[in-house]
Amino acid sequence: MAILEILQYPDPRLHLPAVRVDKIDEATRKLVSDMAETMYAAEGVGLAATQVNVHQQVLIIDVSPDRSDLRVFINPEVIRREGMVLNQEGCLSVPGIYDNVERADSVTVTALDANGSRFTLNASGLLASCVQHEMDHLQGKVFVEHLSELKQNRIRAKLKKRQRKAA
Ligand code: NI
Numbered sequence: 001m002a003i004l005e006i007l008q009y010p011d012p013r014l015h016l017p018a019v020r021v022d023k024i025d026e027a028t029r030k031l032v033s034d035m036a037e038t039m040y041a042a043e044g045v046g047l048a049a050t051q052v053n054v055h056q057q058v059l060i061i062d063v064s065p066d067r068s069d070l071r072v073f074i075n076p077e078v079i080r081r082e083g084m085v086l087n088q089e090g091c092l093s094v095p096g097i098y099d100n101v102e103r104a105d106s107v108t109v110t111a112l113d114a115n116g117s118r119f120t121l122n123a124s125g126l127l128a129s130c131v132q133h134e135m136d137h138l139q140g141k142v143f144v145e146h147l148s149e150l151k152q153n154r155i156r157a158k159l160k161k162r163q164r165k166a167a
Contacts, residue, residue, distance in 0.1 A: 001037045004052040008163065009094045010156050015140040018050055018057045020075050024116040028058065032072050032114050035060050040067060044092045046130045048137030051093050059134040063126045071121075073111035076135055079120075080108035087129050089143045096162075097155055101146045103132045 007014050039047040049058040061071045083105030090098045106124040144155050
């Protein structure tokens with residue numbers, strides 16, 4: 001396993017759309033285990049392959065309090081969305097920034113797991129928000145893009161300044 005570098009907003013590679021995985025093999029499983037190690041090390045609840053500069057439709061989520069419930073979604077598709085809820089979100093690619101994003105309150109998702117088996121999941125609450133947030137990443141969309149232009153400009157300026165200081 002290995003800890004991967006997480007791309008930091010506004011890195012343009014975060015806007016590349018991910019392609020479908022057509023064969024789930026050892027390389028896919030290695031990616032998933034590296035992503036899991038990376039997500040747990042960064043204390044995140046979700047990570048999309050896009051964020052580690054792999055532009056394939058793979059995402060992982062663990063919203064359990066004791067970090068024991070890793071869920072893997074390959075080629076995920078939302079087949080039902082219901083309700084609307086405003087929740088505060090953050091992102092490992094946008095460190096230190098938290099803001100409210102409107103999402104469907106409950107979704108049904110179908111995807112493949114790391115063994116290539118299809119599953120369907122009904123999600124609500126944090127898990128539903130998280131699935132939608134990570135699926136946005138696979139389309140090249142970062143959560144701050146749900147915010148106003150003014151907020152996005154402020155966030156970009158703040159992060160660029162911080163990245164310059166760190167360099
Ligand atoms: Ni994110």
